[in-house]
Amino acid sequence: MSTVVLEHVNKRFGKTQAANDISFRVEPGEILGLLGPNGAGKTTTIRMMLDILRPDNGRIAIFGGPMTEEKKNRIGYLPEERGLYADLKLMDVILYLSSLKGMRKETAVTAAETFLKKLDLWEHKDKKMSALSRGMHQKAQFIVTVLHDPDLIIVDEPFSGLDPVNTELIRQMLLDLRSQGKAIIMSTHQMHQVEAMCDHIVLIHHGKIILDGAVDEVRRRFAGNTVEVSGTGPFDQLPQIQLAQHHNRTWQLTLAEDATPNDLLRELVQNDAITIEHFSIALPSLNEIFIRIVGESD
Amino acid sequence: MNKTFLVMRHEFWRHVTRRSFIFAILGMPTIMLLVAGGIILFFRGKADDPVGVVDQARVTMAPEAYQKITPDSVPFILFTNETAARSALTQDEIQAYIVIPADYLETGKVTLYHWGNVFEEVGSEVADYMRASLLADSDPALLERFRDNELDINFISLSPNGGSNSVFNIILPFIIGFIFLISIFSTSGFLLQAIVDEKENRTMEILLASLKPSQLMTGKILGLVALGFVQIGVWLGLVAAGIAIAQANIPQFEPIAFSRSAVLVAVGWFVPFYVMVAALITAIGISITAVSEGQQMVGIISISSMFPLYFTGLIIENPNSALSLTLSLIPFSAPLTMLTRSQITTIPVWQYGASWGILAGTAVLAIFLVSRLLQFGLLRYGKKLTWRETVTALRSR
Incomplete structure (x- = not known):
């Protein structure tokens, strides 16, 4: 069963066709690169997958059917340009957002400790978010995205603000998640990361898919x-x-x-x-x- | 655990521990108490000071004798001439002095001299002293009645709806209503800030990837309502304590009779009102990019809620008029109007039902529409929603 299926999905905002006949699939154990210039319709497509927006027409199936509250608990989402709660402590933010994913507090605390230590944030757990650097924010957000062990992970510019060491750390974690059978959708402008990590790409421009295929096949096609x-x-x-x-x-x-x-x-x-x-x-x-x-x- | 409850709990604890909230909840009563205490202490000290008497008509009774029959009055001191009295005044030994001219019995006029401000009550203290002096040679029973000069009137209503109300009992609903409104609009500031921040930094998107817009909005609004009720609880507690202290210490302070229906209205009407206002504040937060842009719109809502105040006199004078009924049915003015009416009249049951039904229905509708608006407004971070876009958003999906 495909983790995500979009079939002929359309969405219009006034005169703007934000999504025009979008169709693609994401399988378990696969990283899909969702590419496109700014304003192409990537975020609208992601929001429709997450049921934040409803398509005008077309079909979206997540884990084999329409979105439910239980299914939302199986999804991790890292949007671009995030800020989180500046006045709250890092650990409190992690626990609150993981509780909304259905995690029990004890489980979340244990998992958070593992991730915070892995990403070198353990000693900052009691600091307010406003006291953390941009890179730390990014790592904290990544923890929130994957803490509840989701089966579908959607990440928008996951390496933004990270130094090379942390970029490699997050990259490796995403690859590990893929090898665990998680379906990952990655939207980024860092094409070398797409080339190195993605199995499949979908390039959207003006709301329409203009390129779709496996990374090697696409490169050969344009050789x-x-x-x-x-x-x-x-x-x-x-x-x-x-x-x-x-x-x-x-x-x-x-x-x-x-x-x-x-x-x-x-x-x-x-x-x-x-x-x-x-x-x-x-x-x-x-x-x-x-x-x-x-x-x-x- | 229910996600709406998780959001509510989070919003409540997040704001209740803020320094600005703690300052608001304790700061205002503290400032009011300090001001009131300062005023009382200033006038009390001044009011207890003696008053000098220069009696050129020789009509006053001995101050010591007067003190015996009216122990609570200010002390009076006799001076042989004005110069001595003026000297005592400038040396702050007395708060004022009166000169009773030789022709007082013909004219009935006395002159009171004071330095700077004087406690207004000193006039009636002097009048009491003069009356007591003129009656000094009368029947002792008459003098006794004079000493206990409070007129004890027993009010008995012969109509089923009637009742006597002290001015304070009539004003009390407004005080309570004011406390509710101030609380609603002060805590709404937190909500407005939170919505704008969450929208602009896209935390809202993370939240909506976990729960429905209606769950998010309901949780946020109920969290704020809980926050507001903590604030109101503390303030009303302080008001109740103030009234209890006043009743224990001031014999003239009449007992407060707050009717059951008024209590019902205070709770039953202000909860949906709070929800409705919070939903509208949320809608404003979604439509703007910075809190300052929303202040004007919040101002319009708060002014609309204070609307019944302009008609206070008319509502009190005729609590069952068409105007009173109309204001009871308009969701913005319903709480304050109903609270006032419930304290001074018997409101027909259908009016309770209609007023509450319209208000609660509007609150539910507001949450529903705001949840819709949220999805559209999310796309507009960094940009304000136009009226046309707002209408489109409400009609879509």
Whole structure:
């Protein structure tokens, strides 16, 4: 059973079509990257999943059906630009928000201790939120999101305000949660994190999905006619090559219009003046794909 | 545990431990007590000071004899001439002195000299002294009646709805109503601040990912109502203590007769009223981005609630008039009007039902509409909701 299913979901606010025929699925043990420029409709889509907003039409199924109060207890949500209660102590905030997820106080205290120690916040548990740094806020919010052991985790810019050490810590925790079979939806503009962590991406622009697929498949789809080669020889003088660029002992070879990677590989093998150490199809980064596809659809 | 209750408990404890709330709950009565105490001490000290008498008509009785029959009065001291009296006044030995001219029996006029402010009651003290002096040679029984000069009238009503009311008993509902209103609007400030903060920093979104908007709003509002009732409880407790102390120490202070129906109205009407106001304050909080933007709208609500005050005289004079009834049916003015009427008249049962029904219905409707508005307002962090957007939000979903 898919953890999340959206089928032909639409939502309009006045003249703005915030979600236009949105469809995708999220499976247990999968991280979905929900991508898009600012104002694309990502947050509206998340809010509809959480039942904060109702779609105008279409179907949303969470854990196999419509949202219920019991199901809300199985979801962890980390919105962007959060502040929490500045005048309350960290531990009190954690206990209050976990109680709203149906956690018993004793269980929450034990779990909170584990997470606070893991994220180096234990000694700050009795401080008011207003006394914590931005990074500490972020970690506290992350604890609130996962403390109740949710089966669906939705995180919006989870690495915002974190230093590299804490970024790695949160990243690893998310990967661990995936390996435990949790479904994770991650919305972020940090494309290298998406590339490294996500199994699947959905790119929304102007409320519409303009790209959808597994990360490797999407990168291959946008690979184009470029290969990466390392070794020795006159790579830039081969007839199948339109453009050759040399970076850090690696050649990026853009093929001529009628040439294929197979043609080039055959030529490289047969050419005695050339020795090959590495040959691969050059895959564009998700960042490049994002800029290209959003630019094209504008 | 029920999530509405969890929100209510959280909101209550969060605000009840605030320094500003503790200051509000204890600060106001403390300031009032200090001011009242200061005034009483100032005048009491001054009022007990002796009054000088320069009797050029030779009509007054000996001050010692007067003190014997009226031990509670201010002491009087005879001076042989004005110079001596003036000297005593400037040296603060007496609070004032009177000069009784030689032709007093023809004119009936005396002159009172004082320095700076004088306690107003000194006039009646002098009048009592003069009357006692003029009656000094009369029948001792007459003098005794004069000493005990309170007229004891027994009021008996021959109509079923009638009753006698002291001015204080009539004003008391307004005092109680005022306390409720002040409490409602002072604690509503906490709610407004909390709503604006939670909306702008998106804590509201985290909460709505855990519970329904109606649960969140109901919990918040009930938490605030509980907070308000703690405040009211403390204040009314202090008022009751003040009345008890006054009754024990001031013989003239009449017993307070607060009717059962008035108690019923105080609790039964102000709870839904509180809920209604809290829901409206929440709606304001959702529609704005900073507390200062909402002050004007909160002001309009509070002025509307004080509306019956402008008609106090008319309500008291004719508690069953069409105006009184109309004000009883309008949710904003119902609590104060009904509280006042219930203390001075017998209100028909249908009017109780209609007034409460409209008020409670409006409160429930307000929560329902605010829950709807919440979902739409959430999308507008950093921006105010326009009237058109508000109407759209209320009609959607």
